[in-house]
Amino acid sequence: MLEKALQGSRKYWTWIFFLLLIVGNGFINYLYQFKHGLGITGMSRDVSWGLYIGQFTFLVGVAASAVMLVIPHYLHDFKKFGKIVILGEFLAVAAVTMCVTFIFVDLGQPMRVLNVILHPTPNSILFWDAVVLNGYLGLNIVIGWMTLSADRKGIKPPAWVKPLIYVSIPWAFSIHTVTAFLYAGLPGRHFWLSAIMAARFLASAFAGGPALLIILSLIVRKLTKFDPGKEPIQAVGKIVTYAMIANVFLLGLEFFTAFYSQIPGEMNSFKYLYVGFEGHDKLVPLMWTSSILAIVSLPLLIVPSWRKKEGVLATACVALFISLWIDKGFGLVIGGFVPNPFEGVTEYWPTLREASIALGVWALGFLVLTLLYKIAITVREQTAGIEIEH
Amino acid sequence: MKIYDGGKIIVGLIVFVGLFTFPFVYNIGKANVMPEPKINTPAINELTEKKCVESKQFMRAEHMQLLNQWRDWAVRKGERVYVNSEGKPYTISLQNTCMHCHSNKKEFCDQCHNYMAVNPYCWNCHIAPKEKES
Amino acid sequence: MSMNRRQFLKIAGMSTVLGLGGVPVINLLKGDKSEASHVFVNEKALTAKRWGMAIDVSKFRTDDDYKKVIHACNSIHNIPDFGNSKDQIKWIWTDTYEHTFPTQPNEFIEESVKEKPFVLLCNHCENPPCVRVCPTKATFKRKDGIVMMDQHRCIGCRFCMAACPFGARSFNYKDPRLGLKPEDENTQYPTRTIGVVEKCTFCAERLSKGLIPACVEASQQIAKDAGTEAAMYFGDLDDPSSDVRKVLAGRYSIRRKPELGTGPSVFYIIGGDKNA
Structure with a gap:
């Protein structure tokens, strides 16, 4: 099937080369970082994780969200997802690829990355994160590939794929839970030390990921002969709505605990992010942008007659996606480091090089996504009208 | 007999053979002098018996493994005295034991490492002995 | 590589x-x-069940005393200086009471304590979160309680920096040799390389030779020269007859963020002189 990614229109190849250009730019900047160290980023002794780890965290959510299509389709026999479940699985593959790359570019000694395997350390959450992420990547590649190639041949996928699909469901939850545990178990980081961290992560993931999937489905419909269908998109829209409500609710719980208890350590990070702390307010405009976009997206999603209009749904999804991208891909990580363990404030802002590298990783993800979607859509176009059950 | 895509196959074969033999062709006529690590440092000259911590053969073949073990013993176990096969004790330290005698890193370590095209990262942290530029 | x-x-x-x-x-x-x-371990080496330290900042008389103590560490451990806080490497440093004990604020505390700089370093916790999170065992706890760094193994993920509640860890954002003049290098001790985390090791390399940590030695030298009591004590917390235990037995001391349960092994003696 791979050959299908090699035949495409002029537009397709222009897009591929555009992505390659951004990947190349990121790569050149990464080589510079590799030589001169992470000092070229905005990170510091006090804010020792930044854009890279933020993007990693956000993208784990996008990856996990594939399960929101897998559960209805395979557990509840919701047939309408049959056509788009592959889009979810391949989105997961692209997202995990980005996650792993973001972790890699964040390492100070990337050549030693195999030490994680050579000296396995089960008490480290990062060790488990490496295990579950790579496992999830493998699962989705195998499942997506097998079901798609079966579709192409007009036969059922081999029987052993089914158990893998069932395994992939708890596995999707595990990747985001484990990622939340990276943060939620650290003493002295009040902003992260919250029992509902994993729940928040999952809620935001199941809102943000499917929202991206809706946007992608609409793009696919516009650019190709493959139509994911109105009904599946609406069904995903409902998932986005419920998950976003849960996400905002859980964030509200955090605010309540912090500000009703009035414990300084609990409040300080929130203050820094939303109103500024001791005169430092670099992230305030960004966080309010996130909040306003979230508030705008909610009614658009909740009112059924609005949500049913695809234009409105798309607008809501874009707003929601950007909102969560800021909140989780940036605010969550930086907020945990401010104030520092001495109640001092060191602010963080990514450098141009750092942003170029991050953009390069995103472009790499979209490259993987484009190639996989090209294959899936070509198969779908050829088998249009034939529905295989699996 | 007809070879399908014969032209492409032959071109491919030529490219392959070219790539494969490149290192050999590239080095033709270049004198690859065997490295001769020098041991005429003041510290070694003072020794009555010119012997390293282990035999010359062992050191030549296994010094990297020995250094890895020294590293783990010293840093991870805190055991910093090495007793060699003859029962003689040495302080485990690259900078203070090895380089005390082999104070001529350029003529000793680098000779072979360059010849073998290996670039150990020991010296990113461990401070090499101060030598005159040669 | x-x-x-x-x-x-x-x-x-x-x-x-x-x-x-x-x-x-x-x-x-x-x-x-x-x-x-x-x-084997050198027979001259100092050993303990749990190394610990007690610091009485009231015994630091001048800024110069602090400088000498910090310089003792910096110079022998090849600590670079980049002249900015972003890339800064700190093994031992000073900060105010408020910043040292942010969970124990007290606006009416004695002026002498309020104004006095406190000496900070790795707490060598009994239950260290940095060790718990390290994915490669590059940081680990030794049998004698020292939380040690193996820079050979560190992959530079900086999880330990997020986990340490005491800000005791520094990352080599730049090649440390760029912040170190060649003539200032201690050729007996390595520098670090780009992209690894480092921190105080309670002078593990000196203990193995029978020497106490450089900062404590400097502090005791200052006291000896001035004929006063030393500001820093080091010893086995498991041994009631050790220097550190004797000091702690007679004076009121506190630790940084004890509520987190990490069990810091560095104690700060607050006010109340022996004879008070």
Whole structure:
């Protein structure tokens, strides 16, 4: 099937080369970082994780969200997802690829990355994160590939794929839970030390990921002969709505605990992010942008007659996606480091090089996504009208 | 007999053979002098018996493994005295034991490492002995 | 880099040769290759069940005293100075009471305590979160309580920096040698390399030679020269007759963020002189 990614229109190849250009730019900047160290980023002794780890965290959510299509389709026999479940699985593959790359570019000694395997350390959450992420990547590649190639041949996928699909469901939850545990178990980081961290992560993931999937489905419909269908998109829209409500609710719980208890350590990070702390307010405009976009997206999603209009749904999804991208891909990580363990404030802002590298990783993800979607859509176009059950 | 895509196959074969033999062709006529690590440092000259911590053969073949073990013993176990096969004790330290005698890193370590095209990262942290530029 | 390559080649070679039934290769890779009969701890080395420190900042008389103590550490451990806080490497440093004990604020505390700089360093916790999170065991707890760093193994993920509630860890954002004048280098001790985390090790390398940590030694030298009591004490917290235990027994002391349960082994003696 791979050959299908090699035949495409002029537009397709222009897009591929555009992505390659951004990947190349990121790569050149990464080589510079590799030589001169992470000092070229905005990170510091006090804010020792930044854009890279933020993007990693956000993208784990996008990856996990594939399960929101897998559960209805395979557990509840919701047939309408049959056509788009592959889009979810391949989105997961692209997202995990980005996650792993973001972790890699964040390492100070990337050549030693195999030490994680050579000296396995089960008490480290990062060790488990490496295990579950790579496992999830493998699962989705195998499942997506097998079901798609079966579709192409007009036969059922081999029987052993089914158990893998069932395994992939708890596995999707595990990747985001484990990622939340990276943060939620650290003493002295009040902003992260919250029992509902994993729940928040999952809620935001199941809102943000499917929202991206809706946007992608609409793009696919516009650019190709493959139509994911109105009904599946609406069904995903409902998932986005419920998950976003849960996400905002859980964030509200955090605010309540912090500000009703009035414990300084609990409040300080929130203050820094939303109103500024001791005169430092670099992230305030960004966080309010996130909040306003979230508030705008909610009614658009909740009112059924609005949500049913695809234009409105798309607008809501874009707003929601950007909102969560800021909140989780940036605010969550930086907020945990401010104030520092001495109640001092060191602010963080990514450098141009750092942003170029991050953009390069995103472009790499979209490259993987484009190639996989090209294959899936070509198969779908050829088998249009034939529905295989699996 | 007809070879399908014969032209492409032959071109491919030529490219392959070219790539494969490149290192050999590239080095033709270049004198690859065997490295001769020098041991005429003041510290070694003072020794009555010119012997390293282990035999010359062992050191030549296994010094990297020995250094890895020294590293783990010293840093991870805190055991910093090495007793060699003859029962003689040495302080485990690259900078203070090895380089005390082999104070001529350029003529000793680098000779072979360059010849073998290996670039150990020991010296990113461990401070090499101060030598005159040669 | 050659280390990794070698390991890679070993594994690659092994899988090839295993296919051919090469038992000698397995033996070659197995365990101890050296001809050494044994390795041991230097008999002069100082040993303990749990190393700890007590610091009485009221005994620091001048800014110069602080400088001497900090310089003792910086100079022997090749601590670079980049002149900015972003890339800063700190093993031992000073800060105010408020910043040292942010969970114990007290607006009416004695002026002398409020104004006095506190000396900070790694707490060598009994239950260290940094060790718990490290994915490669690059940071680990020794039997004598020292939380040690193996910079050879660190991959630079900085999880330990997020986990340490005491801000005791520094990351080499830049090549440390760029912040170190060659003439200031201590050739007996390594520098670090780009991209690894570092921190105070309670002078593990000095303990192995029978010497107490450099900062404590400097502090005791200052006291000796001035004929006063020392500001810093070091010893075995498990031994009631140790220097550190004797000081702690007679004076009121506090620790940084004890509520987090990490069990810091560095104690701060607050006010109340022995004779008070």
